[in-house]
Amino acid sequence: MSSSPMTAAKLHDDLVLLDGGKRWPVPGASMVRVTMSANTDSQELPADGKAVTQLNEATGEVEVKVTMWTPAQWDAYQSLLAHLRRGTKSGPAVFTSTHPEIRGRRIKRLYFVSEEGGGYSPKGGYSATLKFSEKLKEKDKATAVGDAGTITIPGGGASGAGGTPGNWGSGGTTTAAGQASADSMLRSLVAPPVPLTGGNTTATPGFCSASVRVPATAAGVPAAVFGASARATEANANRMGLGRPWQPGVTQVGDMIGFANDPSGYGHLGTVVGFDKKDGMPLVAGNNLVTYRQKGGRFDGAGRPIDRHIDSRGVVRLDQLTTPKSQPTTIIRPGGWGAAPPKPKPRPIGPVAPIPQGMPSQNVQPPAR
Known part of the structure; x- marks a missing residue:
């Protein structure tokens, strides 16, 4: 005893x-x-x-x-x-x-x-x-704490928060499928990274497509939408009628934004989880090198991330992902588009410059050869 x-x-x-x-x-x-x-x-x-x-x-x-x-x-x-x-x-x-x-x-x-x-x-x-x-304590949807630290949505925006009319946002409208996809993405950011092949996870720098695929498919987006890279995902979505060319003012919560013209040749992918309350700029969640850099990630001489242990998942403004070398090209909408979207005059988010060929990716790490 x-x-x-x-x-x-x-x-x-x-x-x-x-x-x-x-x-x-x-x-x-x-x-x-x-x-x-x-x-x-x-x-x-x-x-x-x-x-x-x-x-x-x-x-x-x-x-x-x-x-x-x-x-x-x-x-x-x-x-x-x-x-x-x-x-x-x-x-x-x-x-x-x-x-x-x-x-x-x-x-x-x-x-x-x-x-x-x-x-x-x-x-x-x-x-x-x-x-x-x-009874657990209530948690703010805009800020949540996970094993890897704190995920904060910039600009005071939150899932479903509306942007200022006439700016990049859509005023916060969304569909049930889009809201489910955004909520699933936000939950995934504060959950432990999902293991992938080769010792990688959805938090490993450069694995943007996997970091979007896992929560999106959990929310009901067909797995057939996702390819081996972000660029392949864009092509699949366009064939299935879920993709439309990028246009400002059309984006809704839950939309996935693709950057097919990323210099890496593999593209980049992220999910819209809200809009900055200051100016309506879409807030994009996923695995990105902006978050990687903010957490102290280093790059080699070719511009590739070298600190594989850093959790690169986070929420950033769309204009932080956009560079002269990488512009948004496709909006992928969970559940489909329904009626044709409005057609405002397209305009770039940042200064447009000719895309150099063979440049290292600004948003996604090319796989090892």
Whole structure:
């Protein structure tokens, strides 16, 4: 018994729920069981095996089996149930507890889920089962913290945030398929990178296409859209009717923007997750060398990234990705286009210069030969 962590067995029979300054002891004897469940997404990847992404942190579930032997205990239990059922104006009542099983699992806040009565027997007394779930703190969609650090959407924009009319944004309109794709992309940025072949991951500098493909297919975009490179993806999307030539003012949340004219010859790809509230510039999420550089990534003499360990996933303004050597060429819309989009007069985002041939990529690392 000296090796047992249950050094005070009586504490495990007593469960007290704390609601601010109020104490709500559960009458009788309580047997507490704690389980953890995570919201995960499993995705089969062509040639890359199966990727499992945790969409949020694991949530604790608490089950309490209560046994009572006296009418006084039963009456106290009914008073507790009345409080659990009442909740608050903003939702279910939230409790804390110092019970060893709950405290040992680092669960700080609980809310009531359900109660099931087990009836009475002369031998076993009154019995019932209470269920609680852990209440996690609310998180801002624009900023989330993952293992690799902090992902911040620049300009105060967020998924669904509208741009200023007449600028690069579309005013924030989107479709259900587009919103699902954008939300999936934002979740992927704060989740652990998905392993790929050759020891690479979706966070490895240069793997922009994979970093978009994994969350997009999880959100329902057909896997057939994605090719071996960003440029191949553009070609596939155009054949399937999902791609349109780049035009400012047309972009919506969830659209994927391709740069087929990137000097690398492999293209670049990112997903629009919002618009900068200052000027409506699209905010593009994905694996990009702007984020890589901001995190201290170094380049060789040919302009290729050399620090493979740096997580290159992030959200940047579209004009940060655009250079004289690399301009957006295609808008790929999840779910299709429907009615024909408006046709404003095209204009470049940055100064246009002839594209030198054979130059290193500004956005994507060419694969090793």
